[in-house]
Amino acid sequence: MLEGSRIGQLFDAASRIVARKRMIIAKSQSDLEKMRAVGELIAEVREALRRMIEPGITTLELNNAAEKMMRDAGAIPTFIGYKPRGMVPFPFAICASVNEQIVHGFSTDKPLREGDILSIDMAATYQGFVGDTATTVPVGKIRDDLAQLIRVTEECLELAIEQCYPNNRVGDIGWAVQQHAEKYGYGIVRDYTGHGIGRSMHEAPQIPNYGRKGTREKIRVGYCFAIEPMLNLGTAETKTLDDGWTVVTSDGKASAHCEHTLAVTPAGPEILTLSKNQKAALNAAKAENASALLESAAKKG
Ligand code: MG
Numbered sequence: 001m002l003e004g005s006r007i008g009q010l011f012d013a014a015s016r017i018v019a020r021k022r023m024i025i026a027k028s029q030s031d032l033e034k035m036r037a038v039g040e041l042i043a044e045v046r047e048a049l050r051r052m053i054e055p056g057i058t059t060l061e062l063n064n065a066a067e068k069m070m071r072d073a074g075a076i077p078t079f080i081g082y083k084p085r086g087m088v089p090f091p092f093a094i095c096a097s098v099n100e101q102i103v104h105g106f107s108t109d110k111p112l113r114e115g116d117i118l119s120i121d122m123a124a125t126y127q128g129f130v131g132d133t134a135t136t137v138p139v140g141k142i143r144d145d146l147a148q149l150i151r152v153t154e155e156c157l158e159l160a161i162e163q164c165y166p167n168n169r170v171g172d173i174g175w176a177v178q179q180h181a182e183k184y185g186y187g188i189v190r191d192y193t194g195h196g197i198g199r200s201m202h203e204a205p206q207i208p209n210y211g212r213k214g215t216r217e218k219i220r221v222g223y224c225f226a227i228e229p230m231l232n233l234g235t236a237e238t239k240t241l242d243d244g245w246t247v248v249t250s251d252g253k254a255s256a257h258c259e260h261t262l263a264v265t266p267a268g269p270e271i272l273t274l275s276k277n278q279k280a281a282l283n284a285a286k287a288e289n290a291s292a293l294l295e296s297a298a299k300k301g
Contacts (some may be wrong), residue, residue, distance in 0.1 A: 022204035024196055026222030031129065031198065032263055035224055038075065038131035039261050039272025040279075042124045045069045046133050047275045049094070049122075055114040055140045059096035062120065063107035067093035070124045078123035078130050078201050088244050095121040095134075097246070102230055102238060102255040103192055104245040114140035117150065119257040121228075123201055130201045132226040133273040134259035146254055149186065149233055153256040156180050156209075156229040161262055164227075164269035168219045174211025177229045181209075187236030189255070192247070194227040197261055201226075221266050228259035 027035060048069060049062050070077045070093065077093035090104070097105030097119040098112070105119070112118060121134035136150050159176040173194070181188050194207030205217045209229045234253035241248060249255050261272045274282065 024204045024217060024220075024223055025198050026220060027198060027224055027263065028222070032222070032224075034127045034129040035131070035198070035261070035263060035272055038124055038126040038129050039133075040131075040274065040276065041070075041073050041075055041126055042122060042131040042133050042261075043273040043275040043278065044073075045122060045124070046120070046135055046273070047277070049120055050135060050137050053112070053118060053137045053139060056111045058109050058111050059094075059098070059105070059107040059118070060109050062096060063092050063094050066120075066122055073124075073126070075124040075126040078125045078132075082201070090245060093122065095119075097121070097255070097257070099254050100249045100252045102189055102232070102247045102249060103257060104247050106243055106246055112139045115142050117142060117146050117254060117256065119255070121257065121259065125201075128199055130197055130199070131261050131273055132197055132201060132228075132259060133261060134228055134257050136256040136258060145233065146256075148184070149231060149254060149256045150258075152181065152184050152186065153229055153231045153258050156231065157227060157258050157260060160209075160227045160229065161260065161269045161271065164219060164225065164262060164264050166219060166221050166264060166266060166268075169214055170205050170207055170217045170219065171211040171215030172213050172219075173225075173227060174208045175213045178210040181229070181231050187232035187234055187249070189230035189232060189236055189238060191238050192228075192230060194225060194259070197224050197226045219264055221264055223264045224261065224272070225264070226259055226261045228257060230255060230257045 067077050079090050081089045083089040092107050095104050096107045116139040119136040123132040156177040160173045163172040163176050196203035232249050232255045234251040237250040238247050239250045262269045
């Protein structure tokens with residue numbers, strides 16, 4: 001709608017001005033150690049939930065399991081009671097968004113059904129720092145177009161993370177998401193963005209999932225970002241349900257969402273929200289790569 005997009009443009013312009021005025025906080029080495037700890041903690045919760053998802057389970061069961069895992073680990077579920085100005089406090093430990101729900105879905109006692117897709121988003125606070133992550137999971141067997149939507153959303157996240165080198169720009173991140181998502185004709189959600197993260201869940205800068213290369217803030221060592229593409233099978237337009245939180249696609253078509261928290265190091269992006277197993281697999285792949293390089297160097301003499 002014209003009215004909606006006009007308001008969107010005004011909001012974009014206003015938030016750019018606000019974002020410019022807010023400082024981006026570079027993390028110290030000791031801050032980064034805590035970001036690593038909370039990142040791994042929330043990644044373990046995410047992977048445990050992924051393993052639980054099957055037809056018949058309810059999002060309330062997933063929510064309760066997530067809250068218990070976080071509290072047992074000594075962490076606080078960051079989402080519970082989260083209250084942006086003018087909104088009611090968010091009541092759950094996770095956002096559970098089914099099918100056409102994009103983000104901020106409420107957990108319910110309605111069982112998930114074969115063929116659904118479920119986006120779960122969660123954050124924990126531990127030792128004063130926040131880790132934030134999301135994933136979209138198929139419930140049993142799903143349609144091919146939904147599987148592709150999830151795959152491309154994950155690819156967009158990977159491409160976006162690859163932009164997070166010192167001296168690149170925040171606009172490069174959105175550009176990477178946009179150019180890949182548009183190849184598939186997906187609607188890119190513009191009303192919600194990624195963000196800086198640290199002692200607060202939402203720090204500067206805002207990280208939109210669209211943009212132009214070489215624009216916006218310069219990326220520097222020590223910055224921590226939560227990058228979170230949200231792609232829709234149909235329109236990018238969103239609306240919010242009467243509960244004040246749940247965001248859905250305005251055409252009722254499905255949406256996918258994935259998110260990692262990362263740190264910018266001198267050598268490039270370090271994904272903080274990987275589980276122990278995922279880190280071990282990544283390190284094994286790196287070691288294999290390194291030994292292959294050494295071997296070919298040795299052959300060349
Ligand atoms: Mg986030």
